[in-house]
Amino acid sequence: MLVTIPDVLKPEEVAHVRSVLETTDWVDGRVTAGDQAVKVKKNLQVPIDAPAAQELGQIILRALAGNPKFMTAALPLRVLPPMFNRYDEGMTFGAHVDGSIRAPGGQRMRTDVSSTLFLPPPEDYDGGELVVHDTYGTHQVKLPAGHLVVYPATSMHSVTPVTRGSRWASVFWTQSMVRDDWRRHMLYDLDMSIISIRSRLPDDDPAVVGLTAHYHNLIRHWAET
Ligand code: NI
Numbered sequence: 001m002l003v004t005i006p007d008v009l010k011p012e013e014v015a016h017v018r019s020v021l022e023t024t025d026w027v028d029g030r031v032t033a034g035d036q037a038v039k040v041k042k043n044l045q046v047p048i049d050a051p052a053a054q055e056l057g058q059i060i061l062r063a064l065a066g067n068p069k070f071m072t073a074a075l076p077l078r079v080l081p082p083m084f085n086r087y088d089e090g091m092t093f094g095a096h097v098d099g100s101i102r103a104p105g106g107q108r109m110r111t112d113v114s115s116t117l118f119l120p121p122p123e124d125y126d127g128g129e130l131v132v133h134d135t136y137g138t139h140q141v142k143l144p145a146g147h148l149v150v151y152p153a154t155s156m157h158s159v160t161p162v163t164r165g166s167r168w169a170s171v172f173w174t175q176s177m178v179r180d181d182w183r184r185h186m187l188y189d190l191d192m193s194i195i196s197i198r199s200r201l202p203d204d205d206p207a208v209v210g211l212t213a214h215y216h217n218l219i220r221h222w223a224e225t
Contacts, residue, residue: 001185002132002139002151003073008063008117009146017056018119021084021168024052029085029093040094043159045085048104057082060117060170072191073150074113075177075184077225080104082117082172087128092161095133098153102173111153111173112181118143118169125165132157150174152181177223187222190215 009017026044033041046053060082064070081104087093098114116130122142130141130149133156140160141149151157153173178184194211201208 001073001181001188002134002141002149003069003188004141004143005067005069005073005148005150006144007146008067008070008148009060011146013059013063014119014146017059017170018168020052020056021046021086021119024050026086032083034099037093037096037099040092040096040158043085043087043091043093045083048081048083053084054081056084056170057172060172070148070150073184073188074115074174075187075219075223076113076174077177078109078175080109080111080173080175082170084168084170086169087159087162087167089162089164089166092127093159095156095158097156098173100153109173109175110179112176112179113150113174113184114153114155114157114171115148115150115174116141116169116171117146117148118167119145120166120168121145125162125167127160127163128167129160130157131160152184154181177219177225179224180222183218183222187215187218190218 024046027047029041029043029045030038061079064079080102098111100111101108102111121144132139132151143149176184194215198208
């Protein structure tokens, strides 16, 4: 399931993140890539332990914590510290699957959900589409500044070569309370349906009460915490 979430960052937050990134040091993105990805990764990133990455990461984590659509799409148990990457002209990231286990600060985590937060407006660069392959085909994603896409970390994906300008993004992984993408997808669809009927029926309507109970009981049944 691929979900786009608009306006995760406000325009002033995007401007702040971009202005800090303007003055930070970038290193070769291959430093964090695994054996397969290292051969197809050609981009730049801010070192994970750089103070700028940590400060900006906190802004993103705060925004996610207050974003109901991210919460219901990812059902996060833990969100890894956001990373910041950059593709200048000619840079690209070929087909790969993100590493399944990461260990920020020595604590091992499973990556269930991958996220990309777009930072520049799409008209500022050509190319740089995120391409996600799933069982239903190929999806090309290029979103306005401050918008986020989440997709299963099990998906093969790539970033097409940038041919003009520079594409900046924050990428991060979430360990979900519900590791199975299909279960997360069903819970997301059910939650969207509950939101829809709650806009038309009173909250004490038996249909609303029953479906809400069903949602929570499925979470209780499937969640690992
Ligand atoms: Ni990736």
